Amino acid sequence: MKYLIDPRLKQGKANLHCHTCLSDGTLTPQEVKERYMAHGYDIVAYSDHEILHDNSYLTDENFVALTAVEYSVNDPAPYWRDEKCFHFNLFSHDPHNTFHVGSSERNAGRYFARFKDEFRCDGYDRVFTKECVNEVIRRAREAGFLVQLNHPNWSLNTREDYMMLDGLWGLEILNYCTELETGTEYCPIIYEDMLNHGKRLFCTMGDDNHNDGGRDFGSYGGVTYILVDTLTYDNVFASLEKGNFYCSSGPRIRSLAIDGDRVILECDPAMNVVLTSKNRRFKNVFGEGLTHVEFDLDKDCEYFRITVMDDKGGRANTNAYFESDFRD
Numbered sequence: 643m644k645y646l647i648d649p650r651l652k653q654g655k656a657n658l659h660c661h662t663c664l665s666d667g668t669l670t671p672q673e674v675k676e677r678y679m680a681h682g683y684d685i686v687a688y689s690d691h692e693i694l695h696d697n698s699y700l701t702d703e704n705f706v707a708l709t710a711v712e713y714s715v716n717d718p719a720p721y722w723r724d725e726k727c728f729h730f731n732l733f734s735h736d737p738h739n740t741f742h743v744g745s746s747e748r749n750a751g752r753y754f755a756r757f758k759d760e761f762r763c764d765g766y767d768r769v770f771t772k773e774c775v776n777e778v779i780r781r782a783r784e785a786g787f788l789v790q791l792n793h794p795n796w797s798l799n800t801r802e803d804y805m806m807l808d809g810l811w812g813l814e815i816l817n818y819c820t821e822l823e824t825g826t827e828y829c830p831i832i833y834e835d836m837l838n839h840g841k842r843l844f845c846t847m848g849d850d851n852h853n854d855g856g857r858d859f860g861s862y863g864g865v866t867y868i869l870v871d872t873l874t875y876d877n878v879f880a881s882l883e884k885g886n887f888y889c890s891s892g893p894r895i896r897s898l899a900i901d902g903d904r905v906i907l908e909c910d911p912a913m914n915v916v917l918t919s920k921n922r923r924f925k926n927v928f929g930e931g932l933t934h935v936e937f938d939l940d941k942d943c944e945y946f947r948i949t950v951m952d953d954k955g956g957r958a959n960t961n962a963y964f965e966s967d968f969r970d
């Protein structure tokens with residue numbers, strides 16, 4: 643038997659998308675740490691717009707501040723509400739890395755003036771073309787970043803847009819703030835589409851909280867649980883890199899194991915558990931208060947992923963596990 647979600651590991655509770663007063667949020671990084679820790683979180687990725695900040699002074703034995711940034715690439719339109727874009731979260735392998743790859747003074751935009759004394763970049767100007775965005779992803783990966791596509795619906799991304807991206811580490815399948823605002827940002831269907839057409843990437847959930855007026859609007863709704871033995875920056879990053887995590891807007895997954903062709907799941911009480919694999923190869927277990935579910939994998943499944951649905955509308959989503967990885 644092999645664990646894909648190992649019950650012996652700690653599940654570090656993470657918000658992988660957050661803004662502070664260093665960009666257009668209102669709380670200080672310290673205040674974000676305090677509020678999230680009060681809600682049981684262990685990890686926050688500080689993904690302020692355009693400028694990397696080293697918030698590692700906030701990391702201690704009970705908390706990891708991931709160094710991150712959110713890059714925008716806009717396809718100019720006369721009115722911003724019609725403007726298509728890509729927003730990427732870059733998570734840094736090195737907590738102290740504040741060098742901007744795939745960025746320019748123009749890209750840093752309104753934040754450049756505020757941080758110009760410390761802003762360092764490779765001067766690669768981002769524009770909305772296939773070649774350019776893929777070069778940004780390539781440069782970011784080479785510099786030790788994991789690159790995530792954020793809120794594809796808010797960004798007005800079409801299938802052509804997200805399918806042209808190469809080298810993505812992850813897709814944000816729930817952006818809680820935008821989901822509250824639009825009702826369209828829980829988007830496992832986009833993850834599904836990418837998986838079914840040759841992309842291999844992980845899925846996450848995040849809040850994208852800005853805390854306007856100091857309120858908690860958009861907080862504590864999109865959680866990524868990262869499995870670690872001890873909570874350190876390096877362990878958290880290594881688990882992200884390997885896909886050793888799952889995400890949830892409610893129920894927890896306690897354990898996921900594979901034993902031959904059998905998939906064995908332990909979870910919080912659920913009313914439906916789905917095993918999804920390529921195209922229309924799905925299986926369900928329906929019930930009340932399901933906490934232990936088993937499935938038989940089909941021979942030609944190629945990959946599978948699990949969705950746990952509770953009776954309050956919460957969803958837990960695993961990453962896709964590919965046969966080539968889980969078969970020894």
Ligand SMILES: [Zn+2]
Nearest residue numbers: 712729792793
């Ligand atoms: Zn964004």
Ligand SMILES: [Zn+2]
Nearest residue numbers: 659661712850
């Ligand atoms: Zn954001």
